[in-house]
Amino acid sequence: MRQSTFIVIAISLLLSMSCNSGKHVKSDERVSYAIVIHGGAGTIKKEHMTPEKEKAYRAKLNEALDRGEAILKGGGLAIDAVVETIKILENSPLFNAGKGAVFTADGTNELDASIMNGEDTNGGAVAGVKTVKNPITAARAVYEKSNHVLLTGNGAEAFAQKEGCEIVDNTYFNTESRLRALERVQAKESQGSVILNHPDSKFGTVGCVALDRNGNIVAGTSTGGMTNKKFNRVGDSPILGAGTYADNTTCGVSSTGHGEFFIRYAVAYDIAARMAYKGSTLEEAVDDVIHGTLKERGGSGGVVALDRKGNISMEFNTEGMYRGYRKPNEQFVGLYKNE
Amino acid sequence: MRQSTFIVIAISLLLSMSCNSGKHVKSDERVSYAIVIHGGAGTIKKEHMTPEKEKAYRAKLNEALDRGEAILKGGGLAIDAVVETIKILENSPLFNAGKGAVFTADGTNELDASIMNGEDTNGGAVAGVKTVKNPITAARAVYEKSNHVLLTGNGAEAFAQKEGCEIVDNTYFNTESRLRALERVQAKESQGSVILNHPDSKFGTVGCVALDRNGNIVAGTSTGGMTNKKFNRVGDSPILGAGTYADNTTCGVSSTGHGEFFIRYAVAYDIAARMAYKGSTLEEAVDDVIHGTLKERGGSGGVVALDRKGNISMEFNTEGMYRGYRKPNEQFVGLYKNE
Numbered sequence: 001m002r003q004s005t006f007i008v009i010a011i012s013l014l015l016s017m018s019c020n021s022g023k024h025v026k027s028d029e030r031v032s033y034a035i036v037i038h039g040g041a042g043t044i045k046k047e048h049m050t051p052e053k054e055k056a057y058r059a060k061l062n063e064a065l066d067r068g069e070a071i072l073k074g075g076g077l078a079i080d081a082v083v084e085t086i087k088i089l090e091n092s093p094l095f096n097a098g099k100g101a102v103f104t105a106d107g108t109n110e111l112d113a114s115i116m117n118g119e120d121t122n123g124g125a126v127a128g129v130k131t132v133k134n135p136i137t138a139a140r141a142v143y144e145k146s147n148h149v150l151l152t153g154n155g156a157e158a159f160a161q162k163e164g165c166e167i168v169d170n171t172y173f174n175t176e177s178r179l180r181a182l183e184r185v186q187a188k189e190s191q192g193s194v195i196l197n198h199p200d201s202k203f204g205t206v207g208c209v210a211l212d213r214n215g216n217i218v219a220g221t222s223t224g225g226m227t228n229k230k231f232n233r234v235g236d237s238p239i240l241g242a243g244t245y246a247d248n249t250t251c252g253v254s255s256t257g258h259g260e261f262f263i264r265y266a267v268a269y270d271i272a273a274r275m276a277y278k279g280s281t282l283e284e285a286v287d288d289v290i291h292g293t294l295k296e297r298g299g300s301g302g303v304v305a306l307d308r309k310g311n312i313s314m315e316f317n318t319e320g321m322y323r324g325y326r327k328p329n330e331q332f333v334g335l336y337k338n339e
Numbered sequence: 340m341r342q343s344t345f346i347v348i349a350i351s352l353l354l355s356m357s358c359n360s361g362k363h364v365k366s367d368e369r370v371s372y373a374i375v376i377h378g379g380a381g382t383i384k385k386e387h388m389t390p391e392k393e394k395a396y397r398a399k400l401n402e403a404l405d406r407g408e409a410i411l412k413g414g415g416l417a418i419d420a421v422v423e424t425i426k427i428l429e430n431s432p433l434f435n436a437g438k439g440a441v442f443t444a445d446g447t448n449e450l451d452a453s454i455m456n457g458e459d460t461n462g463g464a465v466a467g468v469k470t471v472k473n474p475i476t477a478a479r480a481v482y483e484k485s486n487h488v489l490l491t492g493n494g495a496e497a498f499a500q501k502e503g504c505e506i507v508d509n510t511y512f513n514t515e516s517r518l519r520a521l522e523r524v525q526a527k528e529s530q531g532s533v534i535l536n537h538p539d540s541k542f543g544t545v546g547c548v549a550l551d552r553n554g555n556i557v558a559g560t561s562t563g564g565m566t567n568k569k570f571n572r573v574g575d576s577p578i579l580g581a582g583t584y585a586d587n588t589t590c591g592v593s594s595t596g597h598g599e600f601f602i603r604y605a606v607a608y609d610i611a612a613r614m615a616y617k618g619s620t621l622e623e624a625v626d627d628v629i630h631g632t633l634k635e636r637g638g639s640g641g642v643v644a645l646d647r648k649g650n651i652s653m654e655f656n657t658e659g660m661y662r663g664y665r666k667p668n669e670q671f672v673g674l675y676k677n678e
Contacts, residue, residue, distance in 0.1 A: 121603055121636075127573075128491055148572045149599040152467055153492050155571025232494025233487045234466075241580050241605035260488040264460055266580035266608040273609065277616035297460075 024283040024313050025325065025332070031310035033072035034211045035081055036325040037064055039095045040204035041256045041302035044320025046336055054335065057094060061324045061333045064088040068210060069326040078210040078218035079117055079140070086113075086136040086220050089206035093175045095322070096204025098134060100175045101224025103182040109173035111224055112238040113139040114150075118217035118246035124149060125238035126156040133166040136222045139238070141165060150238060178227070185228040205237055207254025209246070209306050217308060219244045219252035219268070226259070235259025241269035248308060250275045251282050256321065257294075257301010265293050271305060282306070286313040363622040363652050364664065364671070370649035372411035373550045374420055375664040376403055378434045379543035380595045380641035383659025385675055393674065396433055400663045400672045403427040407549060408665040417549040417557035418456055418479070425452075425475040425559050428545035432514045434661070435543025437473060439514045440563025442521040448512035450563055451577040452478040453489075457556035457585035463488060464577035465495040472505040475561045478577070480504060489577060517566070524567045544576055546593025548585070548645050556647060558583045558591035558607070565598070574598025580608035587647060589614045590621050595660070596633075596640010604632050610644060621645070625652040 027034070039061060046054075068085035072078070090098025101109040113135035116123030124142025127150065132138045138160035142151055151159050161167050205223035212218075221244045223237040236242035236259035243259070245268035246252035253268040262268075267289055274285035286305055294301065295317045302316025304323060314323040314334075324333035366373070378400060385393075407424035411417070429437025440448040452474035455462030463481025466489065471477045477499035481490055490498050500506050544562035551557075560583045562576040575581035575598035582598070584607035585591035592607040601607075606628055613624035625644055633640065634656045641655025643662060653662040653673075663672035671678075 116603075123603065146570075147599065148570070149602045150573045150578075152571040152573050155569065159570040230494065231485070231487070231498040232491040234489045234491050239489075239578055239580075240602050241578075241608065245605075260486065263488045263579050264455075264462065266584075266605050266612075269580065269605040269608060270612065273605075273612040274616060277613060 023315050025311065025330070027310040027327070030308065031211070031327050032213050034306050034310040034312060034325065034327045035065060035068040035072060035085065035208065036304040036306050036312050036314060037061065037068070037085060037089070037206070037208045037323065038254060038256050038302065038304045038314065039089060039206050039322030041300070041316040041318040041321035042204065043318065044322065044335055057322055057335060058333050060089070060092050060094055061322060065324050065326045065331070065333070068208065072210060072212055075213055078212035078216045079115070081210040081212065082115065082208045082218045082220040083136055083140055085208045085210070086206060086222050087134050090134050090136060090222055095206045096224045097206040097222040099173055100178060101173045102178050102204065102227040105228045105230045107182070108170055109224055110229070110232070111135040111173070111222070112234060113220070113222035114238045114240055114244040115139045115143055115218065115220040116240050116244050116246040117143065118248040118252055121247050123240050123244065123246070125240060126160065127152045127234045127238040128232055129153070129156050129160065130170045131157050131167050132160045133168045133172065136220055137165045139220065149240060153232070173224070181227050189228065205256040207244070207256060207304060209252040209254055209304055211306055211308065211310055215248060215308060217246045217248050217252035217306065219246040219254050221254045236262035236267070239263055241266045243268060245269045245272055247272055251305050251307040253303050253305040255301065255303045257318070258299050261294055261297065261299025262301065265289070265299065267294065267303065271303065275307070282311045282313050286315045290315045290317050362654055364650065364669070366649040366666070369647065370550070370666050371552050372408070373645050373649040373651060373664065373666045374404060374407040374411060374424065374547065375643040375645050375651050375653060376400065376407070376424060376428070376545070376547045376662065377593060377595050377641065377643045377653065378428060378545050378661030380639070380655040380657040380660035381543065382657065383661065383674055396661055396674060397672050399428070399431050399433055400661060404663050404665050404670070404672070407547065411549060411551055414552055417551035417555045418454070420549040420551065421454065421547045421557045421559040422475055422479055424547045424549070425545060425561050426473050429473050429475060429561055434545045435563045436545040436561040438512055439517060440512045441517050441543065441566040444567045444569045446521070447509055448563055449568070449571070450474040450512070450561070451573060452559070452561035453577045453579060453583040454478045454482055454557065454559040455579050455583050455585040456482065457587040457591055460586050462579050462583065462585070464579065465499065466491045466573045466577040467571055468492070468495050468499065469509045470496050470506050471499045472507045472511065475559055476504045478559065488579060492571070512563070520566050528567065544595040546583070546595060546643060548591040548593055548643055550591070550645055550647065550649055554587060554647060556585045556587050556591035556645065558585040558593050560593045575601035575606070578602055580605050582607060584608050584611055586611055590644050590646040592642050592644040594640060594642045596657070597638055600633055600636065600638025601640065604628070604638065606633065606642065610642070614646070621650045621652050625654045629654045629656050
């Protein structure tokens with residue numbers, strides 16, 4: 001008996017140590033609110049950063065979390081917290097979503113976004129929009145004001161405009177740094193390099209998952225996709241079940257990474273399915289998908305997720321992921337593996 | 340002990356009886372090949388059919404199965420069987436895919452298709468193409484010749500053309516009966532009717548799942564979507580995990596029905612997840628999703644599916660589903676609940 005007690009204590013200690021890494025944050029009792037965000041996973045290393053750039057990222061992540069937390073603290077809805085938080089990330093040129101989205105091979109910006117509400121397990125998404133200032137607002141309009149889940153291209157733009165989303169010229173999204181990234185990728189491509197693993201070529205998606213005081217979980221994701229993308233390629237971000245998923249009975253998830261893998265392995269839904277069918281905890285489900293299924297097959301990226309008790313996971317199999325969370329009296333922002 | 344033996348025998352008898360309904364077909368040992376198809380689920384009732392029309396549907400389903408079975412019997416690949424079988428259904432005006440696709444609100448035809456290979460759990464899909472004669476061939480090209488999973492609109496068409504898919508004028512897809520269906524739905528809409536449940540407004544997707552002699556499972560789906568669709572709406576058919584899924588370790592699935600529900604509940608992947616995580620049989624997983632998850636939430640439709648042993652499910656929660664299968668020395672074609 002003594003030995004087994006010792007083992008239990010040892011395991012508990014090990015678990016609590018792993019929680020302190022900032023990747024998984026446990027809640028023993030249901031918290032009154034929780035919010036977690038990402039600004040993309042990828043080759044994010046301290047040695048590539050300037051102190052100014054790092055400061056700018058941390059400040060913007062905190063600004064976004066401030067906004068979402070204020071809504072949730074005030075008794076607001078998870079869906080409002082997710083949309084307003086993502087709008088801040090979309091409006092910042094630091095992230096590959098909205099302003100600052102990467103360029104397609106044609107030199108334009110094509111944006112995808114989705115949102116899902118765990119209360120009714122319904123959602124909305126847009127893919128390939130070029131003129132909607134905040135694609136997450138168009139995704140919300142699809143959810144709230146149409147019978148559909150996914151609208152694409154010109155049709156999605158016409159719908160967003162009809163529903164009052166702010167429309168901008170495609171040049172609004174342009175930034176000098178993303179244009180340079182396109183030029184670098186196209187130069188590599190013309191030399192015959194395999195560009196798939198080029199650090200400029202993907203990642204930078206933004207996402208948010210929030211739990212409100214009513215116990216509702218909402219998840220949202222927004223992206224500019226892949227630098228130099230061709231043929232109106234669509235990744236996982238606008239696909240419910242791949243880039244975004246929410247169900248109040250299990251969890252909410254927002255993905256970032258090599259989208260093709262996230263579609264093939266239905267990553268966001270798979271985390272919920274492991275909780276529902278195998279009885280996995282959020283932490284186990286996220287670890288198994290990110291470090292198991294995806295890593296074994298070469299699918300790089302990460303997710304942020306939370307469950308109905310407010311347990312939080314921010315897990316990635318890349319060098320880093322822009323990320324952060326807030327709960328009552330708790331906050332965290334990190335960029336690299338070691339925060 | 341005697342009593343438990345009796346119970347086992349009774350349960351076995353009940354199970355074997357349920358297999359004779361033509362919805363679930365069990366294989367005790369792995370068969371050398373199997374193929375199952377659907378031509379859409381919906382309000383398919385004997386009283387709405389003429390004997391000629393019924394004969395035409397049964398003949399076309401058998402023609403498609405003949406083609407796929409010949410490939411598999413000859414030792415061919417599951418992917419070839421799926422593509423060639425679906426091409427026959429796409430080329431027939433009887434089904435809402437390829438020639439005979441339903442019309443969008445603009446009076447055009449926009450087609451979606453996807454294919455997934457259970458050997459490498461990779462696949463390809465196109466959404467919103469207007470000029471590719473056989474969208475399933477474009478989906479295959481995305482799988483085999485690109486690093487992407489989902490291409491859309493003009494980009495998908497440009498890619499398909501580059502890869503040698505046959506290109507036709509959009510008017511090729513037009514049929515008189517689908518134009519009449521558009522007119523009926525638009526007339527109802529102008530009267531303010533809720534058109535969502537109009538029998539003309541959805542369904543008719545085609546799909547195929549095949550198991551070849553090497554144990555590889557491939558699934559494919561092709562559709563014209565929803566009559567009177569607007570805003571470049573995309574349903575579940577081009578979404579891996581929703582409309583189509585294949586994994587040699589579990590099963591292959593092709594969906595048909597009210598696509599928005601199939602996306603939200605990741606229907607095709609969910610069947611595989613229940614087998615992998617809960618230990619459900621194919622039959623249990625399909626029943627739980629079609630008659631549980633979907634029906635409880637108002638999501639109408641069905642799936643055809645098979646597992647690595649060649650067990651087959653053709654299950655739907657609608658009035659009927661055009662469907663059929665072949666295995667060595669077994670064949671079946673059905674339209675209504677009672678075949």
